Amino acid sequence: MNQVITASRLTDGAVVFLGQDRTWVERLAQAEVFSTVDASAEALKSAQKDEQANVVLDIYAIDVAPKAGVLVPIKLREAIRAQGPTVHPEHGKPR
Amino acid sequence: MYRYDEFDAQFVAQRVAQFRDQVARRLSGELTEEQFKLHRLMNGVYLQLHAYMLRVAIPYGVLSSRQLRKLAHIARRYDKGFGHFTTRQNIQYNWPALADCPDILDELASVEMHAIQTSGNCIRNVTADQFAGAAADEVADPRPYAEILRQWSSLHPEYSFLPRKFKIAVTGAPKDRAAIQVHDIGYHVIKNNRGEIGFAVYVGGGQGRTPMVALKIRDFLPEAELLAYTDAIVRVYNLEGRRDNKYKARIKILVHEKGAEAMRTAVEAEFAKVRERNLTLPDADIQAIQSYFALPNLPGKPVHAEAVEARRAKDAAFDRFVAVNVTPHKVAGYGVVTISLKPIGGIPGDATAEQMDLVADLAERHSHDEIRVSHEQNLVLPHVAFEDLPAVYDALAAADLATANAGLVTDIIACPGLDYCALATARSIPVAQRISERFGDSPRAQDIGDLKIKISGCINACGHHHVGHIGILGLERKGEETYQITLGGTADETCSLGTLTGPGFSSEDVVDAVETVVNTYLGVRRDRSEDFLSTFRRVGMAPFKQALYEKNEGAGI
Numbered sequence: 094m095n096q097v098i099t100a101s102r103l104t105d106g107a108v109v110f111l112g113q114d115r116t117w118v119e120r121l122a123q124a125e126v127f128s129t130v131d132a133s134a135e136a137l138k139s140a141q142k143d144e145q146a147n148v149v150l151d152i153y154a155i156d157v158a159p160k161a162g163v164l165v166p167i168k169l170r171e172a173i174r175a176q177g178p179t180v181h182p183e184h185g186k187p188r
Numbered sequence: 189m190y191r192y193d194e195f196d197a198q199f200v201a202q203r204v205a206q207f208r209d210q211v212a213r214r215l216s217g218e219l220t221e222e223q224f225k226l227h228r229l230m231n232g233v234y235l236q237l238h239a240y241m242l243r244v245a246i247p248y249g250v251l252s253s254r255q256l257r258k259l260a261h262i263a264r265r266y267d268k269g270f271g272h273f274t275t276r277q278n279i280q281y282n283w284p285a286l287a288d289c290p291d292i293l294d295e296l297a298s299v300e301m302h303a304i305q306t307s308g309n310c311i312r313n314v315t316a317d318q319f320a321g322a323a324a325d326e327v328a329d330p331r332p333y334a335e336i337l338r339q340w341s342s343l344h345p346e347y348s349f350l351p352r353k354f355k356i357a358v359t360g361a362p363k364d365r366a367a368i369q370v371h372d373i374g375y376h377v378i379k380n381n382r383g384e385i386g387f388a389v390y391v392g393g394g395q396g397r398t399p400m401v402a403l404k405i406r407d408f409l410p411e412a413e414l415l416a417y418t419d420a421i422v423r424v425y426n427l428e429g430r431r432d433n434k435y436k437a438r439i440k441i442l443v444h445e446k447g448a449e450a451m452r453t454a455v456e457a458e459f460a461k462v463r464e465r466n467l468t469l470p471d472a473d474i475q476a477i478q479s480y481f482a483l484p485n486l487p488g489k490p491v492h493a494e495a496v497e498a499r500r501a502k503d504a505a506f507d508r509f510v511a512v513n514v515t516p517h518k519v520a521g522y523g524v525v526t527i528s529l530k531p532i533g534g535i536p537g538d539a540t541a542e543q544m545d546l547v548a549d550l551a552e553r554h555s556h557d558e559i560r561v562s563h564e565q566n567l568v569l570p571h572v573a574f575e576d577l578p579a580v581y582d583a584l585a586a587a588d589l590a591t592a593n594a595g596l597v598t599d600i601i602a603c604p605g606l607d608y609c610a611l612a613t614a615r616s617i618p619v620a621q622r623i624s625e626r627f628g629d630s631p632r633a634q635d636i637g638d639l640k641i642k643i644s645g646c647i648n649a650c651g652h653h654h655v656g657h658i659g660i661l662g663l664e665r666k667g668e669e670t671y672q673i674t675l676g677g678t679a680d681e682t683c684s685l686g687t688l689t690g691p692g693f694s695s696e697d698v699v700d701a702v703e704t705v706v707n708t709y710l711g712v713r714r715d716r717s718e719d720f721l722s723t724f725r726r727v728g729m730a731p732f733k734q735a736l737y738e739k740n741e742g743a744g745i
């Protein structure tokens with residue numbers, strides 16, 4: 094199992110992920126990957142403080158899996174959040 | 189068009205100032221999301237998959253050039269250069285920053301627009317026929333009535349927290365272009381046999397997870413009683429509508445559970461009481477509002493403009509545009525021009541800032557400064573002299589806005605779906621794009637004739653799939669997008685809900701399935717004059733089902 098923590102940034106609603114140094118990053122590739130349920134749950138819990146601090150909102154964990162050598166969300170909804178609208182690649186995020 | 193008076197202007201300005209303060213308090217951390225959410229929604233600000241989304245009301249679909257230019261400016265300055273016109277005659281911006289929202293609302297206020305009541309359990313933007321005030325078949329212009337309803341329902345103290353959202357639509361022509369029978373209240377402006385104006389009243393229509401065609405609750409309501417009767421209906425709903433279950437809270441469920449007769453009796457009893465409260469509209473007030481919507485001065489013109497006929501004879505693309513996208517106007521020598529926001533393979537309802545500016549310029553030059561937005565996600569120039577058609581067409585063509593497909597198979601309604609929407613279960617736009625590419629601008633697409641395909645990305649049905657001749661509903665099954673197809677729906681005056689063909693189709697197969705449906709229609713229609721809906725009503729589901737599931741065993745999932 095691999096999970097990352099995601100949220101929406103308060104100021105602009107942008108999709109963000111919890112990064113290596115526990116700051117919020119825009120690219121999934123820079124997110125910290127948790128490989129156990131406990132690690133993910135603990136990260137989620139500690140990330141909640143940023144919701145209280147009004148940095149982000151709607152924090153939750155998502156499942157990711159390697160595809161063609163990079164980690165991508167398993168669910169289509171999360172893949173689209175991570176990448177941007179499929180119909181507007183130019184407004185998407187660089188991997 | 190209606191112009192704000194001092195009171196309107198002050199009210200909208202105050203509301204923006206309030207919201208500015210609320211946003212500042214949210215950004216500073218003084219308000220939690222839970223506290224703030226209600227305020228942002230009351231001002232049209234949603235949180236979607238990638239960003240906030242701002243939904244701006246275009247009252248009954250009417251815009252001036254100045255307003256459309258402002259919408260373009262907002263797209264350019266605060267967003268990513270485009271906006272999305274929706275099935276509710278709203279425009280949605282997909283990427284505004286929260287801190288910018290008060291500035292955007294200030295900009296909107298400067299052109300007499302706002303985002304109030306574009307969300308929440310209140311009376312939403314009142315919608316109307318996009319050809320209002322121009323169509324040749326019109327009995328009376330529905331816009332004054334929509335405006336009266338808008339003024340009455342704006343921040344109505346009794347109706348700001350209804351059991352659920354509430355949508356009213358008004359049409360003034362026998363041909364219903366405003367889908368009134370799938371609204372909470374639908375008003376159909378008619379004349380009685382004494383020549384008096386009034387309304388046939390429909391209640392309890394709606395789509396979503398429990399689609400229903402409205403009940404005709406009154407054959408003729410005198411014009412002056414518009415507000416009294418609306419008040420009676422909404423009051424009965426407010427008191428009796430279910431607040432215990434979000435999915436059963438719309439008025440359609442009340443009408444269904446209570447029964448048609450009991451609903452009618454309750455509304456009429458309330459109406460008798462309301463009348464004593466003096467909501468009857470004085471003639472002078474109706475006329476005052478009507479004067480804002482007077483037909484512009486359109487000098488009579490020849491029905492056959494020579495330059496147009498000559499161009500039609502030698503330019504097949506122009507000829508097709510005139511045949512397909514221009515509708516008869518009530519004044520001879522003029523046409524109502526539909527500007528399709530459905531270029532082949534494009535995103536239904538999206539327009540760039542440059543396109544909006546161009547349409548605003550054209551409206552100023554050729555349509556008496558008027559633009560309309562249709563619930564079918566297109567724009568309209570309502571008053572174009574025939575002799576101006578070549579110039580209008582050339583300008584539109586240069587901006588990729590001259591697709592001659594109004595009402596045809598590629599004029600597809602699609603909601604934002606999983607590409608943007610936080611509630612979606614599947615994507616809608618890419619399906620629309622692929623269908624559009626499949627049929628393209630070919631002679632076959634012309635030959636198919638009137639065919640409305642409508643696509644929603646979840647059961648909320650913003651893409652009106654229940655009333656599509658071909659309706660497509662995107663769902664998720666075992667992590668995959670799957671699409672159910674319904675046939676035979678329509679939102680016009682013969683309103684009916686589509687019937688499910690059977691099991692759904694994968695994303696890969698759904699376009700083939702639509703093509704199979706279309707080919708089946710072409711095979712069974714009597715001739716070209718029998719359109720898809722008439723054919724379906726005559727032959728029923730059987731041949732379509734057979735073509736979809738029996739010939740191709742295993743194609744469906």
Ligand code: SF4
Binds near residue numbers: 644
């Ligand atoms: S139908 Fe569903 S997916 Fe489409 S816009 Fe409405 S809520 Fe979103």
